[in-house]
Amino acid sequence: xxxxxxxxxxxxxxxxxxxxxxxxxxxxxxxxxxxxxxxxxxxxxxxxxxxxxxxxxxxxxxxxxxxxxxxxxxxxxxxxxxxxxxxxxxxxxxxxxxxxxxxxxxxxxxxxxxxxxxxxxxxxxxxxxxxxxxxxxxxxxxxxxxxxxxxxxxxxxxxxxxxxxxxxxxxxxxxxxxxxxxxxxxxxxxxxxxxxxxxxxxxxxxxxxxxxxxxxxxxxxxxxxxxxxxxxxxxxxxxxxxxxxxxxxxxxxxxxxxxxxxxxxxxxxxxxxxxxxxxxxxxxxxxxxxxxxxxxxxxxxxxxxxxxxxxxxxxxxxxxxxxxxxxxxxxxxxxxxxxxxxxxxxxxxxxxxxxxxxxxxxxxxxxxxxxxxxxxxxxxxxxxxxxxxxxxxxxxxxxxxxxxxxx
Amino acid sequence: xxxxxxxxxxxxxxxxxxxxxxxxxxxxxxxxxxxxxxxxxxxxxxxxxxxxxxxxxxxxxxxxxxxxxxxxxxxxxxxxxxxxxxxxxxxxxxxxxxxxxxxxxxxxxxxxxxxxxxxxxxxxxxxxxxxxxxxxxxxxxxxxxxxxxxxxxxxxxxxxxxxxxxxxxxxxxxxxxxxxxxxxxxxxxxxxxxxxxxxxxxxxxxxxxxxxxxxxxxxxxxxxxxxxxxxxxxxxxxxxxxxxxxxxxxxxxxxxxxxxxxxxxxxxxxxxxxxxxxxxxxxxxxxxxxxxxxxxxxxxxxxxxxxxxxxxxxxxxxxxxxxxxxxxxxxxxxxxxxxxxxxxxxxxxxxxxxxxxxxxxxxxxxxxxxxxxxxxxxxxxxxxxxxxxxxxxxxxxxxxxxxxxxx
Numbered sequence: 001x002x003x004x005x006x007x008x009x010x011x012x013x014x015x016x017x018x019x020x021x022x023x024x025x026x027x028x029x030x031x032x033x034x035x036x037x038x039x040x041x042x043x044x045x046x047x048x049x050x051x052x053x054x055x056x057x058x059x060x061x062x063x064x065x066x067x068x069x070x071x072x073x074x075x076x077x078x079x080x081x082x083x084x085x086x087x088x089x090x091x092x093x094x095x096x097x098x099x100x101x102x103x104x105x106x107x108x109x110x111x112x113x114x115x116x117x118x119x120x121x122x123x124x125x126x127x128x129x130x131x132x133x134x135x136x137x138x139x140x141x142x143x144x145x146x147x148x149x150x151x152x153x154x155x156x157x158x159x160x161x162x163x164x165x166x167x168x169x170x171x172x173x174x175x176x177x178x179x180x181x182x183x184x185x186x187x188x189x190x191x192x193x194x195x196x197x198x199x200x201x202x203x204x205x206x207x208x209x210x211x212x213x214x215x216x217x218x219x220x221x222x223x224x225x226x227x228x229x230x231x232x233x234x235x236x237x238x239x240x241x242x243x244x245x246x247x248x249x250x251x252x253x254x255x256x257x258x259x260x261x262x263x264x265x266x267x268x269x270x271x272x273x274x275x276x277x278x279x280x281x282x283x284x285x286x287x288x289x290x291x292x293x294x295x296x297x298x299x300x301x302x303x304x305x306x307x308x309x310x311x312x313x314x315x316x317x318x319x320x321x322x323x324x325x326x327x328x329x330x331x332x333x334x335x336x337x338x339x340x341x342x343x344x345x346x347x348x349x350x351x352x353x354x355x356x357x358x359x360x361x362x363x364x365x366x367x368x369x370x371x372x373x374x375x376x377x378x379x380x381x382x383x384x385x386x387x388x389x390x391x392x393x394x395x396x397x398x399x400x401x402x403x404x405x406x407x
Numbered sequence: 408x409x410x411x412x413x414x415x416x417x418x419x420x421x422x423x424x425x426x427x428x429x430x431x432x433x434x435x436x437x438x439x440x441x442x443x444x445x446x447x448x449x450x451x452x453x454x455x456x457x458x459x460x461x462x463x464x465x466x467x468x469x470x471x472x473x474x475x476x477x478x479x480x481x482x483x484x485x486x487x488x489x490x491x492x493x494x495x496x497x498x499x500x501x502x503x504x505x506x507x508x509x510x511x512x513x514x515x516x517x518x519x520x521x522x523x524x525x526x527x528x529x530x531x532x533x534x535x536x537x538x539x540x541x542x543x544x545x546x547x548x549x550x551x552x553x554x555x556x557x558x559x560x561x562x563x564x565x566x567x568x569x570x571x572x573x574x575x576x577x578x579x580x581x582x583x584x585x586x587x588x589x590x591x592x593x594x595x596x597x598x599x600x601x602x603x604x605x606x607x608x609x610x611x612x613x614x615x616x617x618x619x620x621x622x623x624x625x626x627x628x629x630x631x632x633x634x635x636x637x638x639x640x641x642x643x644x645x646x647x648x649x650x651x652x653x654x655x656x657x658x659x660x661x662x663x664x665x666x667x668x669x670x671x672x673x674x675x676x677x678x679x680x681x682x683x684x685x686x687x688x689x690x691x692x693x694x695x696x697x698x699x700x701x702x703x704x705x706x707x708x709x710x711x712x713x714x715x716x717x718x719x720x721x722x723x724x725x726x727x728x729x730x731x732x733x734x735x736x737x738x739x740x741x742x743x744x745x746x747x748x749x750x751x752x753x754x755x756x757x758x759x760x761x762x763x764x765x766x767x768x769x770x771x772x773x774x775x776x777x778x779x780x781x782x783x784x785x786x787x788x789x790x791x792x793x794x795x796x797x798x799x800x801x802x803x804x805x806x807x808x809x810x811x812x813x814x
Contacts, residue, residue: 063470064496083754084498084512089471089491105491108515111756112792135814148754158814161800168792174799177751179814181803189805197811344584347490347555349518385519385575385792392581393568396588398596404604407542407565407586 004066005080012049013073016040016212019315028075030129032198032210039312040212041252042073046259055231055262063087063227065117065220071256072121073216079128081153083110085120087224090377095345096338097358098365098372102234103348104225107383111148111172113141113351114221114381118245121217122206123149131155135197136206137162137190139242139303140169141382144176146206151177158203160190166303168386186298188309208243209312218246222253225377226263234268235374236325238361240353240381241272241281242307244316251319268377269325269370272316273360275300276331278308281316285327290314301332302352304381326369334359339384351387354380411473412487419456420480423447423619426722435482437536439605439617446719447619448659449480453666462638462669470494470634472524472627478663479528480623486535488560490517492527494631497784502752503745504765505772505779509641510755511632514790518555518579520548520758521628521788525652528624529613530556538562542604543613544569544597546649546710547576548789551583553613558584565610567597573710575793593705595716615650616719625653629660632784633670641675642781643732645768647760647788648679648688649714651723658726675784677732678776679723680767682707682739685715688723692734697721708739709759711788733776741766746791758794761787 016025018034019041025031031040049070061067065085074080091103106114119142126134135158136146143159150157157178161170162185173180183190191207198205209215226233233254239247247270257263274282277300284292292313298306310316320327339355342348350358357378364370396407423432425441426448432438438447456477468474472492481487498510513521526549533541542565543553550566557564564585568577569592580587590597598614605612616622633640640661646654654677664670681689684707691699699720705713717723727734746762749755757765764785771777803814 082498084496084515086493086496086515089493091489091491108491108493110754112790148750148756150754151751152754160803168796170800171796171798172750172756172792175747175750175756175796176754180800181814182800183803183805185805193803193805193808193811197814200811202811202814340582343555343579343582344558347517347557347559347583349555349579349582383519383790383792385579385790389575389578389582391578393577393587393589396567396590396600398590398592398600401600404600404607404609407588407604407609 009069012045039209093346096341111144112383115142115145118214118217119145122213125213133203135203147176147178218249219253222250236376238357242305270323272327279329282327282329304353330359349384351382416476419452446616500753503749519790522549522552525621525624526552529620532620540610542610554583554585625656626660629657643783645764649712677730679734686736689734689736711760735767737766756791758789
């Protein structure tokens with residue numbers, strides 16, 4: 001098998017376009033938001049890509065993220081900054097989920113989270129386009145992924161974390177060579193500082209959807225899922241939704257795969273899962289709005305989805321509605337119960353955001369939205385090992401263990 | 408592609424034999440150590456396996472651990488207890504290692520460590536052979552893997568940890584449904600309690616090498632590495648050595664692959680890496696002994712290799728010597744420096760035991776044992792996220808950020 005990150009293969013990228021107005025922008029250039037302040041989407045010559053790459057040729061490649069090169073923006077193999085972006089496994093959770101429940105375990109990616117998908121693409125493009133200094137606001141995992149990939153290729157990084165960012169994230173960001181700060185505010189307030197610095201020319205702004213290539217990395221979740229499911233998409237997807245890049249990316253992936261003729265028109269119902277303590281997308285979904293207002297006093301144990309305002313709100317809502325899915329909120333107690341049940345019964349330790357999808361899945365089954373037999377994929381976006389677990393372990397004196405029957 | 412864990416495929420296991428005397432034991436039965444108190448090795452009809460499975464047929468299967476079914480002891484697919492045992496990636500570390508250094512990142516396996524390989528096999532066999540209660544001593548990661556797989560298939564577990572076991576391990580073991588205790592002693596003292604309970608019929612003893620199937624799981628490290636390297640083994644392997652199951656398993660894998668005709672007679676030089684504070688194998692290697700005496704007052708930051716006495720000592724020493732390798736000890740400061748350098752320069756956060764292999768690699772280059780251009784594989788046995796990282800993250804007041812130039 002050929003090594004996907006060393007072989008030169010053509011990218012079929014043609015241009016970028018504004019997700020709101022459709023206005024076009026040139027490929028192979030640095031971009032932030034469009035002129036109207038909305039995310040840019042990368043477009044490809046899919047006819048050309050389909051002629052260059054067949055599903056059989058794809059099946060002969062190693063299964064990592066870089067097998068999709070024709071559908072990704074990086075032009076030269078030498079710019080790929082890889083830490084081993086493996087295909088993440090699908091794991092049944094029959095006891096804590098049910099007969100149809102499958103977890104896609106994104107915690108197996110570099111730095112232990114799905115943020116690696118977006119950041120490996122964005123950093124590789126930054127390298128290709130000559131960026132030397134990057135700043136980003138993060139609830140934790142995105143910052144860890146950015147720090148690792150940037151360190152690897154010598155790009156300097158400044159990372160701003162809200163005060164409630166998990167401790168492990170702040171520390172791993174620093175260990176991986178970034179300058180990291182804790183800010184007394186939420187992620188959008190950290191983002192405002194990053195934006196100010198970018199305007200002053202101090203760094204390139206890597207905020208969610210403010211540069212166009214992270215979404216292309218996250219898109220590979222959808223491409224990979226389609227290939228793993230034998231080009232027959234699942235019935236439903238539960239996705240923990242903060243900035244929503246992954247949900248938007250998967251929706252884009254399915255569209256590109258249909259244009260390639262590799263899948264049909266069937267789509268999974270997309271369920272955007274938020275925490276009750278920070279649910280701007282759910283509120284907008286229920287009110288029938290196209291955009292979501294900022295959620296004040298956001299608070300949840302699931303830090304990754306504590307995002308009061310998402311710049312891609314309308315894209316999330318559009319995908320959820322077009323798919324026949326829904327936006328759902330679950331409370332912290334249900335999230336923690338789901339994490340506990342999945343570990344104890346099925347041996348799989350989810351992150352809190354992954355626990356949120358399992359809690360929302362049960363809620364959706366109770367409400368008749370999902371049938372237990374339907375093939376349903378829950379995204380576990382990070383390894384559960386990053387998060388505090390309850391104290392455990394009674395003491396035993398080796399010299400005084402008499403009756404082993406007590407053990 | 409067919410799913411490796413659902414398709415029925417024949418196992419070519421024929422019998423087991425004592426690693427010391429060669430005395431044979433029946434397959435498909437529960438076993439502990441041999442009559443002379445040494446590990447049992449599983450033997451296969453390799454001619455039959457080679458006729459049933461070609462390298463091309465293997466290449467068409469998904470790349471997870473279960474693709475090697477013909478060379479593994481589990482008979483029925485229904486007994487496989489899987490949590491997604493993916494092929495672990497090979498990652499270059501040019502800045503902190505050098506041009507020839509490649510890390511095999513075992514931290515991507517279920518429960519975040521290579522212990523998953525051994526335990527998924529041992530638990531699947533325990534299920535196949537009707538075991539309902541298991542006990543094990545562990546420095547942490549093995550216990551976490553056992554707890555997860557046993558929880559998944561409903562086997563009860565009792566796990567004993569030395570007092571210096573990393574906190575995260577004790578907690579994840581409990582979260583994954585096991586009964587876990589902390590003992591005021593080393594792992595062999597925990598093992599003595601487990602052994603006493605097994606003798607009383609309270610549980611089945613899962614101590615390293617005391618049941619014969621963990622080594623078959625660890626063997627897949629060698630099988631996988633050979634396939635990933637295009638059936639041309641690397642020049643050298645640095646392996647963090649506590650109980651040594653993986654080193655013994657890889658050596659066994661290479662032997663089986665040569666008998667299959669899939670590799671030639673070339674072997675990597677095997678470097679068994681220990682910590683200066685617990686180096687019984689290094690001491691025995693240097694003294695020319697066949698067995699290693701217990702190391703008193705063992706102490707090192709790398710808990711996974713804090714194993715004062717290994718029941719497979721002679722097998723480790725035999726493989727190291729036959730390969731032309733060596734046993735090497737490195738101090739805790741060098742271990743921590745290696746972890747720091749690899750994260751900061753190459754963006755890869757190693758566990759302390761993985762850091763020990765990088766430190767030993769540099770020591771071996773300084774001593775002229777390894778050439779920097781030689782293809783050398785360092786085993787990172789667990790995700791670095793399980794271990795405490797230094798404090799980081801200066802505070803920044805969002806309302807008082809004036810001069811961004813300071814960032």
